[in-house]
Amino acid sequence: MSVPYAVGEGYARKVMDEVSKSEVVPLGIDPVLANLDPDQGRPRQVITTEGLNLKFSETTILSGVTMGFDRGTITALIGPTGSGKSTFLRTLNRMNDKVFGFRHEGDVTLDGESIWAPQQDLLTIRRRVGMLFQRPNPFPMSIRDNVVAGAKAHGIARGKQLDVVAEMRLREVGLWDAVKDRLGDSPYRLSGGQQQLLCLARALAVGPEVLLLDEPTSALDPISTEAVESLLREMTPALTLIVVTHNLGQARRISDQTMFFFDGHLVEHGATAELFTSPRERDTDRYVNGLMG
């Protein structure tokens, strides 16, 4: 079985300090640990977009987005409804490709390679770039089968190993104690918050590098929201997270970077603290201060 990403987390933090100083993840701080680090020698920005224009038939949804997502950070995507942020998010793992009339100009790269390059395997991209949806969407199978559904499909584990994967991922999301005695039950008996955690465990079980979250807590109560948020914080820097949210407080609490979308444009992006306290653009200022929404 592959090394779970949790190994060397402390080390990963150390690496992140180095990362912030250089363009490429450095090698050889500790040779043993360095070999365990799955990100060694990879570009610092895990996903970049270059002049990305997105269209559905003739309607332009988003234009001219150039952006890089640093490995191991959380980026919040904020903006009013219809500003194109969800479409942008769904483009990053090619979920829009099959939508009728979808067209793109410009490029998105994953580890320096275009996600639309012919040698890219769509299923591998989706494994590496996972997704969590607004509404919890467990599959109609038992709780245990839900967690391992993706891992099984990708052949990451099989047989008894699947039980190990299920337990490990359920522990990671803090759901294990609540469900360990009813792994064979229907997931729809869980609360909404627990269902979302289950979906998170399912997404983690395929070992993604990037996780796209489309308003992951907007259907949840405050306590579940807090649980999910603290989990997201814990998952960095091992994972890179990109979160669409309508909750500005949430963007402030969890993200390192924030992108503000408005009317099909990326108006402004930067460090979250900066963007909220001293926005450069007037629209950003109005949005983050609640004058527009």
Add this chain to the structure above:
Amino acid sequence: MSIVTQSYPKTNLRRARSVFYRGFSLLALALVAGPAIWLVAGVVVEAVPHWQWSVLTTLSQGTSGGLENALLGTLVLMAGVLVLAGGVGVLTGIYLSELVRPRRNGAPGGGVLRIAVDVLSGFPSIVLGYVGYVALCVGLHWGYSLLAALIILSLMVVPYIAKSTESALRQVPTNYREGAEALGMPVGYALRRVVIKSALPGIVTGLLIALAVAGGETAPLLYTAGASNNLPTFAFLHQPISYLTYYVWTDYNQPTPQAHYVSYDAALILIVLVLLLLVSARLIVARTQRHAESTR
């Protein structure tokens, strides 16, 4: 407070309307349930007083004797239809729902196939039966045979199965598909493990109706299966095969009471067969849907 408890001016009208629709729904229910109950009761009342279990274990002698050959023949036909029409129909439904490219305006595609399925479902069974007789039994020199009967019966019920499979698949929540897609599941894998699983009740219902129709069909079988007082032999060609509806139809037209008994016995066996089919399908569905959203 008085405002709240006072009766609203239109309350009486609303009540009257409610009573009207309720009554109308009950009437509709009675119109559907009544004939069904009447038919079953009629058959039971006629068949049960003369019922002998030996009917199930003795061969027919035309207007008398047992129905072992007919029961087994019908079961063989049903099994054959399940395999042949079930396979073709379910795959057609999957193709129409999952694999066909949608048209430019977003409407479902697969034009020619869709029309073909609709046309096929509109054919009167007697026409299909005669086509089978001319093309297969005579044209290909198959004679009255199991294969000819199976092909014609399957042609008849494939549209039911395809349509119900397609609509069951279309009702699978987008959530499931997107979830599977986002995990990077291959399309076929997601279809088998996630999508079809949640569409299963609809698919099974379609298969069930198809089987019931196949079991209860008479006209096309008269032309393609012929009639036989012997047990089915599993020879696909040149051997006529027996089936329950043949005895329901021919023996009822005979003058002797003995023949009438056989006719009602055959009808009763057929009804019980269909009921068993319904119950077992329910059990299968309940078993596979124990994790479904609707059963929480």
